[in-house]
Amino acid sequence: MTEPRLHPDQTAWLLACAILSLAPHASHLPLSLISVCALLLGWRGLLAHQGRPLPHRFLLFALAASLVALVAVEFQRFFGKEPGIALLAGLLSIKLLETNNARDARTVVLLSFFMQMGLFLYQQNMGVAALALVGSVATVGALLALEGRAEAARTRALAAARLVLQGLPLMAVLFVLFPRIQGPLWGLPADAYTHRTGLSDSMAPGDMARVSESAAIAFRARFEGDPPPPAERYWRGPVLSDFDGRTWRQGRHSVAEAPAYRSQGTAYTYTLTLEPHNQRWLLALDFPAAAPGLRYSSDFQLLAQAPLHTRQRVDLVSHPGTPVGLNEPDAVLRQALALPPGSNPRTRALGARLRTEARASSDIPALAIAHFRASKLAYTLDPLPLGRDDVDSFLFDTRQGFCEHFAAAFVVTLRAAGVPARVVTGYQGGEINAVDGSFVVRQSDAHAWAEVWLAGKGWQRIDPTAASAPRRIDSGLAGALPDMDRLPLLVRSDLPWLRTLRDNLEAIDNRWNQWVLGYNPARQQALLSALGLARTDWTTLIALMAAAGTVVAGLLAAWALRPRSPADAIDRDWARFCQRLAALGLPRETWEGPLDYAGRVAHQRPDLGPAVAAIAADYAALRYGPATTDTFASRRFHQSIKNFRPR
Amino acid sequence: MLLCKHYPLNFTLKKACAMPTHIATRLIDAASRIILGKDEAIRLALACMLARGHLLMEDMPGVGKTTLAHALAHLLGLKFQRIQFTSDMLPADILGVSVFDQRDGAFRFHPGPVFSEMILADEINRATPKAQSALLEAMEERQISAEGHTYPLPASFFVIATQNPADQIGTFPLPESQLDRFLMRISLGYPDPASERALLAGEDRREMLARLPPVLAAGELDMLLAASRRVHVGPRLLDYVQALLARSRESADFATGLSPRAGLALLSAARAWALLAGRDHVLPEDVQAVLPAVAGHRLRPAGETPLRPDELTRRLRDAVPLP
Numbered sequence: 001m002t003e004p005r006l007h008p009d010q011t012a013w014l015l016a017c018a019i020l021s022l023a024p025h026a027s028h029l030p031l032s033l034i035s036v037c038a039l040l041l042g043w044r045g046l047l048a049h050q051g052r053p054l055p056h057r058f059l060l061f062a063l064a065a066s067l068v069a070l071v072a073v074e075f076q077r078f079f080g081k082e083p084g085i086a087l088l089a090g091l092l093s094i095k096l097l098e099t100n101n102a103r104d105a106r107t108v109v110l111l112s113f114f115m116q117m118g119l120f121l122y123q124q125n126m127g128v129a130a131l132a133l134v135g136s137v138a139t140v141g142a143l144l145a146l147e148g149r150a151e152a153a154r155t156r157a158l159a160a161a162r163l164v165l166q167g168l169p170l171m172a173v174l175f176v177l178f179p180r181i182q183g184p185l186w187g188l189p190a191d192a193y194t195h196r197t198g199l200s201d202s203m204a205p206g207d208m209a210r211v212s213e214s215a216a217i218a219f220r221a222r223f224e225g226d227p228p229p230p231a232e233r234y235w236r237g238p239v240l241s242d243f244d245g246r247t248w249r250q251g252r253h254s255v256a257e258a259p260a261y262r263s264q265g266t267a268y269t270y271t272l273t274l275e276p277h278n279q280r281w282l283l284a285l286d287f288p289a290a291a292p293g294l295r296y297s298s299d300f301q302l303l304a305q306a307p308l309h310t311r312q313r314v315d316l317v318s319h320p321g322t323p324v325g326l327n328e329p330d331a332v333l334r335q336a337l338a339l340p341p342g343s344n345p346r347t348r349a350l351g352a353r354l355r356t357e358a359r360a361s362s363d364i365p366a367l368a369i370a371h372f373r374a375s376k377l378a379y380t381l382d383p384l385p386l387g388r389d390d391v392d393s394f395l396f397d398t399r400q401g402f403c404e405h406f407a408a409a410f411v412v413t414l415r416a417a418g419v420p421a422r423v424v425t426g427y428q429g430g431e432i433n434a435v436d437g438s439f440v441v442r443q444s445d446a447h448a449w450a451e452v453w454l455a456g457k458g459w460q461r462i463d464p465t466a467a468s469a470p471r472r473i474d475s476g477l478a479g480a481l482p483d484m485d486r487l488p489l490l491v492r493s494d495l496p497w498l499r500t501l502r503d504n505l506e507a508i509d510n511r512w513n514q515w516v517l518g519y520n521p522a523r524q525q526a527l528l529s530a531l532g533l534a535r536t537d538w539t540t541l542i543a544l545m546a547a548a549g550t551v552v553a554g555l556l557a558a559w560a561l562r563p564r565s566p567a568d569a570i571d572r573d574w575a576r577f578c579q580r581l582a583a584l585g586l587p588r589e590t591w592e593g594p595l596d597y598a599g600r601v602a603h604q605r606p607d608l609g610p611a612v613a614a615i616a617a618d619y620a621a622l623r624y625g626p627a628t629t630d631t632f633a634s635r636r637f638h639q640s641i642k643n644f645r646p647r
Numbered sequence: 648m649l650l651c652k653h654y655p656l657n658f659t660l661k662k663a664c665a666m667p668t669h670i671a672t673r674l675i676d677a678a679s680r681i682i683l684g685k686d687e688a689i690r691l692a693l694a695c696m697l698a699r700g701h702l703l704m705e706d707m708p709g710v711g712k713t714t715l716a717h718a719l720a721h722l723l724g725l726k727f728q729r730i731q732f733t734s735d736m737l738p739a740d741i742l743g744v745s746v747f748d749q750r751d752g753a754f755r756f757h758p759g760p761v762f763s764e765m766i767l768a769d770e771i772n773r774a775t776p777k778a779q780s781a782l783l784e785a786m787e788e789r790q791i792s793a794e795g796h797t798y799p800l801p802a803s804f805f806v807i808a809t810q811n812p813a814d815q816i817g818t819f820p821l822p823e824s825q826l827d828r829f830l831m832r833i834s835l836g837y838p839d840p841a842s843e844r845a846l847l848a849g850e851d852r853r854e855m856l857a858r859l860p861p862v863l864a865a866g867e868l869d870m871l872l873a874a875s876r877r878v879h880v881g882p883r884l885l886d887y888v889q890a891l892l893a894r895s896r897e898s899a900d901f902a903t904g905l906s907p908r909a910g911l912a913l914l915s916a917a918r919a920w921a922l923l924a925g926r927d928h929v930l931p932e933d934v935q936a937v938l939p940a941v942a943g944h945r946l947r948p949a950g951e952t953p954l955r956p957d958e959l960t961r962r963l964r965d966a967v968p969l970p
Contacts, residue, residue: 590968593932625928626879 005100011048013145013156014108015041017138018096021112022089024131028122030074033086036067040093047097054100063094085118105146112139126512137161155642169552177545179538180521198277199237199425199446203248205390208404208425209381214443218427219274219283220510221439228268228285230429232320234449234461235283235441237426239299241335245343246390248408248423251335255303259296263289265321270439272314273513280304283426283441285318286461298332299422300324300459311518325458328420336420336453344389344412346396351416362454364417365462368410372467375399377406379465403465407448410464420453424461434500435507570622570634573641577615581608584646594620608646615640668925670871673862674722675923681718681852681859682711682835684842690923691833691940692719692807697875697919700830700912701786701806703771703821703944710835712809713769714852720765723868724861725803728763730782732774734817738781745794756793761785764801768808772818782806783825803868823903823947830912831937832944832956871922878918879928886970887931888913891938894967895946900959902949909945916941935964 006014019041026034040063047054067090075083092111099108116132116139141160151159198211198218219235227233241251268285282294284302294314295303304312325332339348350371358364376399383400386393391412394405401409407423414421428447430439449463533540578588581601588597598616602609618637671693678689692715695702704712713729720727730741743759760766761782768782785791786806791798808829811818826832838846846852863871888910896904905913914929916937921929942963943956954962 589965591931591935591964591966593930593935593969595930596932596935620930621928624879624881624884624930626881 006102006105007145008048008051010105010142010145011044011099013138013142014096014099014105015045015048017112017135017142018092018108020138021115021135022092024119024128024135025085025089025115028082029086029089032070032074033090036070037089037093040090040097044093044096055097057098060094060098063097064091067091067094081121085115085121088115088118102146105142109139109142109146112142124517125509133164137164140164166556169556170549173545173548173552175516175519176524176527177541177548179541180519180524198443199279199281201238201240201250201279203240203404203408203423203425203448204246205383205386205394205401205405205408208446208448209383209402211446212381212402212444216443217275217506218277218441218443218445219272221273221430221441222271222437223439224269227270227432227439228320232285233429234286234424234447234463235427235430235445236286236301236424237281237283239297239301239422239424239451241299241422243338243340243408243412245340251299251332251422253298253301255295255297257295258290259287259300260298261287261300261322261324263287263317263319263322265319267317267319269315269317272316273510274308274312274314276308276310276312278307278309280307282308282314282316284316286320287318287322287324289317289319291316311513313518323458325453326456328453328458333420333453336422337415337418339412339415344391346389346392347409347412348416350395351413351418354413355417358417361417361419362457364414364419365452365454365460368413368417369462369464369467371413372406372410372464377401377467379403379406404448406464406467407450410450410462414450414452422451424449424451428463433503433507433510435503436510438507438510440506570619570637573638574619574623577619577641577644580644580646581612594623605646611640611644611646615644668922670863670867671923677722677859677862678715678718681856682715683845684838685711685715685835688833688835689715690920691831691937694916694919694923694937695831695940696723696805697871697922698830698912698915699805699872700916701808701828703826703829703832704807704809704834705812705832706809706834706836708811710837711852712835713767714856715835716765716767716807716809717853718856719807720767721856721859722862723765724863724865725764725805725868726801727765727767728760729767729769730760731769732771732778734773734775734819736774736778738778741778741781742785742791742793754794756796756798758791758798761791762798762800764803764805766804766806768806770811771808772810772820774819776819776822779819779821779825782808783828786828803872823945826944827906827908829944830916831940833940875915875919875922878921878926880914880918881928883970884917884929884931884934887967888917888934890967890970891934891963895942895963898963898966900949900954900962902947905942905945909942913937913941931969938964 022037022041029037068087071083071086071090072078075086077083078087088111092108092115095104095108095111099105112135116135119128119132122128137157137160140163141156144156144160144163200207221227238250239253240248242249267289270285272282272284274282280295280303282302282304287300288294288296288302290296293305295305297303302316304314354364354367354371355361358367375395377395378400379402380400381402383394383402383405384398386398390405391409394401395409395413404423411421411423425446425448427441427445428449429445430441432438433440447465449461449465451459452462453459528534533544574594578597582588584605586601586604592600594616598609598612601612605612615637618633618640622634622637674693675686675689678693679686682689692702696719704715706712716729717727719725739759741759741761743757743762745754745756747753748755766782771779771782785800789800789804791800810821837843849855891913892905892907892910895901898904913934917929917933920933920937921927924933926933939957939960942960946956946959946963948954948959
């Protein structure tokens with residue numbers, strides 16, 4: 001038994017829903033696949049437009065096989081999020097090429113819905129939600145086209161939007177009450193933790209500059225009271241003390257449940273909301289006081305119990321004046337003095353000279369800074385290529401570098417002079433979002449500085465970058481670089497309107513993150529407690545969900561079935577009709593009866609005369625004539641007004 | 648007819664509105680051959696009669712009032728009687744007198760000219776109020792009381808009164824309470840040049856009329872009268888009429904508003920108008936069409952500068968939006 005073939009209108013809607021479901025995937029699918037999908041959809045559109053038959057089954061089979069081969073070449077695998085979505089996208093396009101009956105069309109509709117869900121596997125921001133919503137409306141429109149009668153595209157799109165809108169209350173119930181599991185709202189286990197920009201546990205020349213090119217938000221902080229001055233805004237990340245001549249790595253350190261120092265001095269209380277970076281470190285200001293659930297390493301990093309795979313909130317108190325490392329073990333100091341043999345001879349010589357010049361070893365850092373300043377080192381995102389010995393080449397030849405060059409050179413110099421030193425990476429600076437008052441730190445704020453150990457003083461923070469580019473510390477990266485062009489657009493300080501826009505968008509995004517994506521089991525529990533449901537397990541939640549769902553569905557049904565006299569519908573239609581004519585400059589006088597009005601319109605616009613006269617006569621009969629059980633006239637009236645679109 | 652074709656499926660409806668409309672069209676056609684260029688007035692006069700109302704024509708002498716009354720009576724096949732009102736007229740001249748019959752030895756009532764089907768009361772405002780009220784009582788009661796006896800008037804009894812403008816010499820203007828007895832007041836006005844030319848060039852209207860056969864067959868007038876009463880008035884239209892009445896009473900434009908009787912008059916006139924237009928239900932347009940004729944002589948303008956009646960009713964119409 002063959003089903004009736006699709007109407008051109010239905011094919012158009014299917015194509016629209018497939019295009020709107022596939023288009024948002026263009027940002028992450030490989031270009032080859034996007035082109036193939038676009039070609040296939042275009043082909044289908046052309047066939048529909050010209051009314052030609054669909055391609056033969058064998059051709060489709062060959063197409064499907066080549067698509068699978070293409071995915072295999074692009075991804076080298078079939079399992080996982082990306083090849084999976086790529087396969088689905090291609091198959092949806094091919095499916096359309098054999099779709100010419102309602103059954104296949106429903107498959108296309110289901111695939112389109114799936115593509116919209118697939119979007120959230122990549123990103124969950126509001127923009128993606130909006131794109132998925134547009135796709136959903138188009139897909140519901142396609143379903144309506146499959147079931148309903150022929151209608152104007154605008155009318156059908158509105159009907160679909162209305163249906164989606166009616167689904168929103170039910171969606172809200174499910175969102176709030178569905179039992180939550182710990183973990184991200186969307187994501188596949190294998191893919192979820194890849195491709196994150198951010199600090200790493202090692203540093204080679206060029207690494208920090210690369211991180212700085214991203215304007216992505218690393219974390220947000222909200223201070224109770226005033227934030228610290230810019231010179232204190234060092235957000236401490238990985239501590240790197242192991243140097244192999246080129247790359248810096250973390251040294252050996254132990255982890256404890258309490259810090260090895262005693263906090264003292266001014267306190268800053270703040271809440272960090274960290275974007276997931278798949279590492280354990282938390283980027284605290286120096287130096288966080290003891291708090292439950294946190295870990296403290298022997299090189300004074302603050303660590304989480306597990307890597308941060310999801311956005312996380314941490315409440316912290318930091319005391320910048322805390323002395324640390326007064327009694328460092330010899331092993332730590334030895335590592336902080338180690339240099340690979342034979343590397344960077346000129347820097348070593350410099351270190352040795354500084355040592356002889358200095359009266360005490362505590363003077364050496366200042367001498368080194370003075371030397372750096374005298375060397376006229378330039379701060380740039382694009383340093384010239386370095387020679388064989390990175391540090392020598394930077395200090396004596398190119399004299400151009402980014403923060404990692406400065407930090408590395410400084411630490412090597414001090415080590416050569418016999419002062420224990422190490423590199424600390426993290427973020428420096430950050431700015432306040434004028435809209436919601438939160439403190440925003442981006443990847444472009446990534447920074448590397450040095451820590452020097454002096455007997456009796458412990459570890460002291462020294463930022464050699466500040467020696468050559470003090471504005472880097474006071475006014476951020478944008479203030480320090482000679483030209484803005486290389487900077488991410490959103491970090492540039494010369495476009496104030498752009499900053500305002502960005503602040504607003506990010507404030508909205510923050511809300512979205514906190515309330516939608518960050519709606520985790522704890523928040524759900526808090527919400528339910530506020531509603532008087534102190535202890536809820538998942539059975540209660542499901543019962544609650546069923547009850548709320550029933551109430552919502554009941555309310556929707558009551559609204560849909562609310563008594564509406566046919567007279568109201570007739571009046572509404574008539575008002576619509578009058579509005580359309582009024583838009584043409586032919587408004588009805590308030591006292592004017594339908595036939596008089598029609599007569600006047602026909603006099604001024606003879607082309608509209610017959611249609612207007614018929615509608616007015618129908619209206620007059622329905623409105624003022626004897627009540628009739630005949631619904632034909634009112635249906636015809638409704639239909640004729642729907643189709644009445646004068647220009 | 649035009650509107651009936653929108654209801655091809657509803658045969659009974661079609662039949663109900665087609666028959667009277669056909670007759671009405673024939674009537675109007677015939678009348679407008681006698682009275683040239685006055686279709687609107689003819690239609691109003693016909694509607695007035697179908698609503699069983701009496702008609703007052705107020706105009707200059709010689710514009711065709713009498714001819715229109717003649718024509719209507721002739722075309723409707725009604726027994727016609729003309730009463731020329733004069734200042735020395737007595738009620739008995741209208742109603743009739745009892746005369747002592749010597750053979751019977753008793754008084755016998757001799758019916759006056761009012762015992763007819765259509766009365767043309769010509770220049771009614773020339774008579775004294777006493778003579779006027781004799782006719783007006785007959786119009787209202789549709790019966791005559793004379794010397795202790797009551798004599799019914801014929802079932803179809805119409806009065807078409809003509810009156811000269813009130814500022815002419817030797818007139819007794821009808822008081823408001825009497826004006827209310829007339830369903831409509833219309834005026835013909837001068838004909839347009841083309842119609843006047845045709846009138847001047849053509850033959851005598853009275854002779855033409857004498858040659859015209861009556862349009863209505865026996866019983867057709869009764870059918871029309873009954874059909875006019877059956878025209879549907881929906882709740883929305885009653886809302887509209889009530890809004891008009893309320894506005895006439897509240898507005899500062901009018902010294903006196905429309906009475907409930909005026910409301911009834913408006914409805915029955917609108918019914919007849921709808922019937923003539925071939926509809927089985929009344930539209931606001933029908934009410935608006937008869938409003939100047941029905942309400943013009945019942946509304947009294949307020950304020951220093953008196954408004955013309957048609958201006959007055961236009962203001963009333965414009966002030967009331969359709970419900």
